[in-house]
Amino acid sequence: MDTQPVIELQGLEVRFCGRVILDNLTRSVSGQAIGLLGPNGAGKSTLINTLLGFYQPSRGTARIFGHDIRMDLRRVRSLIGYMPENEAFIAGMNAVEFVRYMGELSGLPPDAALERAHQALYYVGLGEARYRKLEEYSYGMRQLVRLAQAIVHGPTLLFLDEPTNGLDPAARRRMIRLIRDIRKRAGLRIVLCSHLLRDVEECCEEVLILKKGRIVHHANLEEERRLNRKFIELETDIDGTPLVEAAQELGCECALAGGRRIKMVLNQQVEIRRLYELAAGCGIQIQKLNYKRDSLEDIFLKAMENGNGSLQTRL
Template sequence: MTLIATQSLTKTYGGRVTALADLTVAVEPGIIGLVGANGAGKSTLIKILLGLITPTSGQVSVLGIDPTADPAAVRARVGYMPEHDCLPPDLSAAELVTHLGRMSGLPRTAARERASEALRHVGLYEERYRPVGGYSTGMKQRVKLAQALVHDPDLLLLDEPTNGLDPAGRDAMLALVHRIGTEFGISVLVCSHLLGEVERICDTLIAIDGGRLLRADHISAMTSATDVLAVEVSEGTEELAARLAALDLPVARDGRLLLVPLADDSTYDLILGAVAELNLPLHRLDQRRHRVAELFATRELSHA
């Protein structure tokens, strides 16, 4: 079954500001990364999926339901974690999540049970009885995730779940999201402006920029096409480029760097061999960490 499908989805505000332009994408259940710079249209897409805003044109379906026609049916099966702060400071996490569970239609006792379950799954125990106002950012993010999980949705929409977290907190949050996607059997759409972050946990990646679709593909296809080795030698860059080209490696130049698509581990050996044969001083050889911007860069390279 297709989890999320859009067809020529367009959203313009006031006829001038384009948030989404002609977005057509279809993804299968799993963990989906939605990456794009700030203002790329990620939040707009999530709000359309929730039926909170109506698209200017185009079709959309979530879990086989059209959110513009029956938003309540979609929302009953979807959990949403907003990007910004959304927790009343004077309520405890347990009270808030229980209340929101009831708002999702859970009976009183079920809501209480599911709330403590959800809070336990995100790693909040005794502290759940304290007012949220005194929580750290990491704990607040967990509460936001727990409230999205309380009614046992089939799909979670997470808008920048790692926002404001320190590196350890980011890792913990990503591990948690990964666990929800794999062990809980709940599909997750996770939004981020950091490609390096979501690519670690997702099976499918959707990259958008300026409201337009850059790519949507399985992560395996995506990384094999975008992983690049950067080689830098102190001298003899030309010779090395020629040698690598002779070895059937599609070399591209980027200033003092040589960029070689990483096919598999043998690429390393070929490059190291070539450098050793030419007896050149190797400065560095590393795999490029890519950000959204580099999705463009490598695309342009492959065109060149």
């Protein structure tokens, strides 16, 4: 995969009426699907809007695929597809006309725009309803049209701002499936902005967590998951104190809860089999062993608690 950074933030600061909204953001992200997480008002949408050139940075800058958003905005926008958070459409058009119009504004010749409008609408699942007026669509259908207009011109990077907002569970699953499918297609990167952890967890492998306009955590979810393989929970048939002492001698970090439940971070050199040997040596039977994975929720909550960008010890 291309390892060129998708987005590079360099001391990016945005102020509205003197109030700092994005505070000195500096980070480089290069994942195929990047999640932007944070509570309401954290600055997620502002960051996306700034990257699109809607807001002027008061300090610093950002680059998208190496193109400066201050100096080369037109080029940046030509690479991007944007699905806005709020209702956005052009009245009096049917879906084909609307998506075609958006394609033409992106520079597609009329015939190509028309062909790709049909294609995009079939792709998002609106093929049969594509000649209906946008005003007659349900909310979920309009979300899909917004996705279609974002991909009609074949962008390299797709900004999805709260794409599952207001969708019922079935429509949400459909949207997530679509996003995952788009992600698989060669060359298309996704920035998914959401306050729904599940959406980000299902679609993204890299996540930026924002709080009060600052980046409080940047995680590669795949890497986090790999690291978490060494974080285990055990349950023994009798008091596990001897096993804890034996494991600590091997360099493992342990915590005993209620005498029979042990939480443990394994030393890098210690294999699971060795734990069973230790337990047998102590006359203890391991009845249950779980790899505990930090869910995105754990990562998010820790980031929210710390707020300084570093994660505390897992135990």
